[in-house]
Amino acid sequence: MVLQKSPARAVLWGYGPEGAHVTVSLSGPTQQRTSPVTVTEGIWRVTLDPVEPGGPYMVNVSSETSTVTMTDVLFGDVWLCGGQSNMRFQTSQIFNASSELALAPKYPHVRPFQAALNVSETELLDLIQVQIPWSVPTAGVLSEFSAVCWLFGRYLYDVLKYPIGLVESCWGGTPVEAWSSSRALQQCKLEGMIGGPRNDSVLWNSMIHPLLNMTIYGAIWYQGEANTDYHSNQYNCSFPAMIDDWRMAFHQGSGGQTYPDFPFGFVQLSTCHKKSTAERFPNVRWHQTEDTGFAPNSKMRKTFMAVALDLPDESSPYGTIHPRDKQDVAYRLTLGARAVAYNQTDVLFLGPFPKEIQPPQNSIEIVYDQEVSVTQSKDIYEICCSTTRAACSLHSSWVPAPILSWASASVQVSNASCKDSAVVGLRYAWKDWPCDFKACPVYSANKVLPAPPFIFYYPQGNN
Template sequence: MSRASQASHALRALFLLTACFHSCDAQLRLASYYGDHMVLQKAPARAVLWGYGPEGAHITVSLSGAIQQKTSPVTVTTGIWRVTLDPVDPGGPYMLIVSSDNSSVTLRDVLFGDIWLCGGQSNMYFQTSQIFNASSELALASKYPHVRPFMAGLNLSETELLDLIQVQIPWSVPTVGVLTEFSAVCWLFGRYLYDVLKYPIGLVESCWGGTTVETWSSVRALQRCRSEEIVVGPRNDSLLWNSMIRPLLNMTIYGAIWYQGEANTEYREDKYNCSFPAMIDDWRMAFHQGSSGQTDLDFPFGFVQLSTCHKNSTAEDFPNVRWHQTADAGFVPNQRMKKTFMAVALDLPDESSPYGTIHPRDKQDVAYRLVLGARAVAYNETDLPFHGPFPKEVLSLYSSIIINYDQEVSVTPSKDIFEICCLRDQAQGGVNSHWVPAPILQWASNAVRISTVSCQDSGVAGVRYAWKDWPCDFKACPIYSTDHMLPAPPFIVN
């Protein structure tokens, strides 16, 4: 047997042992992420429910409310039962009763709507109590009783788990107390989305500060970006996939949002253009399979492009990861990253953040930009501008370059936001060896002309925009869209 096959069999055995461990008490109960006040995925998808029970017991699930339904009995096998409800339109509340031969469990105030998974590291973990205008934002909690938060506990596992080890915040009707510790980006995204959709939104937070994309990726996904053999045993990679994502796969979800990448500026930065798209692909496949096809195989995935960290840094780690977040296309959706959307955040620095400059407090604009992307990509709102200007053509003229954008732009002068690399420098040390500022000379409704005087004796080998850790002050980058004032993302053309 190959080493890869041995690894697969070992993981399967550990998975079954985990299932047996969770069901050893032989009592009827649901998996950790079901409970009162929960949101289940609405029609046309079908919500999946599962849990534990006495071996051989017969389980039925009944739903009562605006509509009534009762599932056919299923048999508990290896301590596990699983049912799939018929599609339910958005709304509620419902009562859900899980019955076995001699016991039952009742869940109350159940809603049906769209479930969004919120993942990533510390800027997704960043709590609502920490943002600008936190008191005002928290005071709005009671006005959104149909936007329901849930938070997975922070736990590691060296093996893939069937269920969460711990629940930090069970499904809850939002209150100041609950939202104080809940992800600000996740909550604001759900709240803004509810304002548009007007039906329940379920928010599942599963994130951890300081973590790399590899930690959230399965071994299977990691193998797509490097060829080393699978190692059975302790490893840093996949630890949070095992404990905080793999257990959620049976849940039917609508989409996911993600804020992560800072940790990868210091770890496998050059692999992020592969590892991040590979993780998205793998999550989509795994949630689709885990929900027996109820979660779409191409469910929408939104993410936040990195904000800022060091104001005067000349290091290119943050710009490089921003670029890699788009699989080196500069924009999404693209051929490699279909049905994705991005919130650009490099114009939202926070020099006085008490949580460090890497943690800007303006999460409202981040969430607003994510929701624009979700409305366009996930909910098919046609003709909705949802991303900033991106070059569709770069023309080299005598002593200048014209960048034609894909939409109308609002421009303010800048001497150094654009940079060029001269052919003489490329010949001496590569295109990344020396970049010099290229001032903006003129602009039109959808074009910008920049100076190339610095390269006049040799010609231009490359052009880039906003290729700095901290390219501009708060909402003061020079190029925005005229619709919604969305910042132009960074780009590089060689």
């Protein structure tokens, strides 16, 4: 396994007969032995002194009647990987899967663990079942493990050069409500019963709550598709509330060892229906950022986002909702983690976002917060033609605003489509499937990071 390295302290816990005394000893590059702790209500718990990254270590847990020994224990950073089917999407299913699986033996210090799929109506202290116990990676183990989780860990290891522990706990087709405690749901006044693993809190109870004792470094999340048609208008509350609640619960559960603001990365929704005019996916993408368009932001601190709307997969045998290019998704997450979780100030991890949108005159100028790489498009930008913002809720109020020209950090778009009407709003990439593979019109200057979607409304009377 991998336990959390210093400066945090790893927590070990287990079960035993009431009143038994348990001692934990650590041997390896450094040595330590804990004072005896007493099994209370069937559970014992020990917090180790901080351990530098590396290993291997041997952990001995002994009581008056038995001893358990764990070998090949490493210390590094532990990341929790949660969400629905795109997080659960297996490494054996991605593009170039055989090549990726063949790399497994080269990363013996990136260790996977996977919780099994189970629900519970009450908060559990232990997982009902484990799908993949802590393992040294092999092609066989990784073939059924989360691709995004594995690739994220592997890319992080390439940078950090010390052990990474990956804890997968996710379930396909599940809404954020299932992964949220009743506390978090009450903050957003949400409740509902939609059956099985989609019910309120049932996966929080069975697949997250049992992990709260664990000292973790951070979490990554890929979910939201299930909320495009379920409480979608509340996702700008439910998702940030879940993040805040997880942070509080892991901090308390680990006795203060997991940081109360641990870094939390997420994937903005990719694509599903190529010719759809429905706005369910773009609406949830926007709500994933608590309606700011980017992360981190003032409401979602220490978060980072991987934009994925430019990675569609029209021929995916698993359905278009499951694109097979998880390498770019994980790489973009890794850039965010390096910048936000590891404070690497020289890492660009955000795509271009408007810092100023000029009032419409003969055209509209969008001034970005960084230099941009731009290609022509007639319809990636849209303007809302009306006298009131309320009318922009109608899809028919939005018309294309072709790109006219661009400079190093700005784009000029036409507002001629509005003719005699006022321009009330402007939006970018506000479609389920806004562009072909890696072919959106606006990227960072190095052409690595796509501009995220945005929607902007002019103040009344500014036209």
